[in-house]
Amino acid sequence: MIQLKDVSYVRLGSPDLEQAEQFATTCLGLQIAGSGKADLYLRSDARAHTLCYTEGDPRRQTVGFEVEDEASLQDAASTLDALGHAVHAGTAEEAERRKVKSFIGFRDPTGNHIELVVRPERSGRRYFASRDAGITGFSHVGLNSTDPARDELFWTQVCNARVSDRIGDIPLMRVNAIHHTIALVRAPQAGIQHINHQVESSDDVLRSYYFLNDKRVPIVFGPGRHPTSGARFLYFSGPDGMIFEYSVGVDEIEDEATHRPRQFGFEPASFCMWGSRPAGMALPST
Ligand SMILES: O=C(O)c1cccc(O)c1O
Numbered sequence: 001m002i003q004l005k006d007v008s009y010v011r012l013g014s015p016d017l018e019q020a021e022q023f024a025t026t027c028l029g030l031q032i033a034g035s036g037k038a039d040l041y042l043r044s045d046a047r048a049h050t051l052c053y054t055e056g057d058p059r060r061q062t063v064g065f066e067v068e069d070e071a072s073l074q075d076a077a078s079t080l081d082a083l084g085h086a087v088h089a090g091t092a093e094e095a096e097r098r099k100v101k102s103f104i105g106f107r108d109p110t111g112n113h114i115e116l117v118v119r120p121e122r123s124g125r126r127y128f129a130s131r132d133a134g135i136t137g138f139s140h141v142g143l144n145s146t147d148p149a150r151d152e153l154f155w156t157q158v159c160n161a162r163v164s165d166r167i168g169d170i171p172l173m174r175v176n177a178i179h180h181t182i183a184l185v186r187a188p189q190a191g192i193q194h195i196n197h198q199v200e201s202s203d204d205v206l207r208s209y210y211f212l213n214d215k216r217v218p219i220v221f222g223p224g225r226h227p228t229s230g231a232r233f234l235y236f237s238g239p240d241g242m243i244f245e246y247s248v249g250v251d252e253i254e255d256e257a258t259h260r261p262r263q264f265g266f267e268p269a270s271f272c273m274w275g276s277r278p279a280g281m282a283l284p285s286t
Pocket residue numbers: 142172183194196226227228229230231245247250271
């Protein structure tokens with residue numbers, strides 16, 4: 001069994017790195033952590049980077065998850081290989097570009113690009129936001145799934161994710177005590193459905209709502225509150241149509257051994273207990 005420790009980073013292709021940098025620094029509130037030939041590194045917490053824009057096709061989207069050590073990585077490679085997933089062993093140069101010791105790449109059953117990494121770098125300097133959005137860190141991703149039931153089995157039975165709750169057939173899955181690190185969302189093709197950063201307080205969520213509105217950044221859902229994790233949230237869209245979420249107050253699962261996933265209906269009230277409706281997001285809006 002592959003044991004995921006945490007989500008590490010997202011890599012997003014973008015045809016326009018300048019526009020991506022502008023959005024990430026002046027709207028989202030990330031910190032530039034440097035740039036390579038065709039890479040823009042961004043920080044949101046103590047890690048050396050949690051988001052990397054790389055020049056290219058915006059359909060190239062990758063999520064990296066941390067595993068314990070080199071031996072776990074080799075075990076993971078064998079497990080995936082035996083299950084018929086083509087495994088790419090990251091080269092030294094590729095690992096350097098990801099600021100990790102080593103990694104492997106593969107595709108989940110939907111075709112999402114996933115990387116497993118060992119020893120992702122942290123920074124000795126504290127994260128210093130380019131705009132004070134109140135970000136405390138990169139926390140979870142929504143992943144497209146062409147078959148959520150099949151993909152839930154992959155993430156839970158092969159990667160040791162645990163289902164915290166379900167909305168319809170969408171599982172919210174954890175890999176540690178945090179309510180969820182991976183949410184699957186039904187979609188016709190692979191891709192990252194949203195990228196979540198935690199913020200410090202509800203005030204930050206609402207402040208950003210007004211700030212982003214002023215900046216003409218499209219708000220696609222919220223401000224609202226998820227009945228599942230309990231988090232107050234705001235979703236808005238960024239470069240290349242990527243959706244970003246701020247949220248605060250995500251529950252932790254107190255007792256790993258006894259927690260049973262709750263089933264919520266696939267309806268608006270399951271996504272927002274305050275009555276906010278998604279606009280331009282693949283969620284039930286009526
Ligand atoms: O936080 C949640 O519970 C949640 C629920 C549905 C969709 C999401 O993106 C979430 O983060």
